[in-house]
Amino acid sequence: MASRLGIPKKIIDLVEGDSGETIEETRRLQRILTNLCYEGKPSLGRNLKQARQALALFSRDLMEHMDFEEKVTFPYLGTHVPKLELLISLLCSEHDEFRRNLRSLDFWLKELAEKEDGRNRMTVLEKVKELGTFLAYLLQNHLLEESEILYRVADQELRPDEKRQLVKRINEQNHRGR
């Protein structure tokens, strides 16, 4: 990942890790939500359990990553590459959108689990499916904005010493446990 000078080839490699993994995780969550919506009542309990587990894992990873960006990389990039400031505030509002979406998904899955025989089941399932689809769409866009604009421009604009400083901050934060 790092060159001989200790400067990573690309900031994105350091910050995002394997974003393919995130996309795979979202697809998995979506698959589980689809099963939940279409496999019907006999598998509801099993599918619900799976969905809640997958969501908990996915939320934990995504929240950690967003907090890290907001605490470490975004403030640094905003200060050192001022033309990225506007994009950064857009990305932060997308982070908030993720948080809202994940909270709603968690809420509705809990509702389903607690009121398995509820008359509104179909409506709630529909909501869950919608939220899952929106989440995947939002995430794909977000990753694209970060990889194709934010981190690419950062790579072009930061001086080597600034890049080194950013890398140092990222590593320090990693050691403290994200």
Ligand SMILES: [Fe+2]
């Ligand atoms: Fe990111």
Ligand SMILES: [Fe+2]
């Ligand atoms: Fe992000």
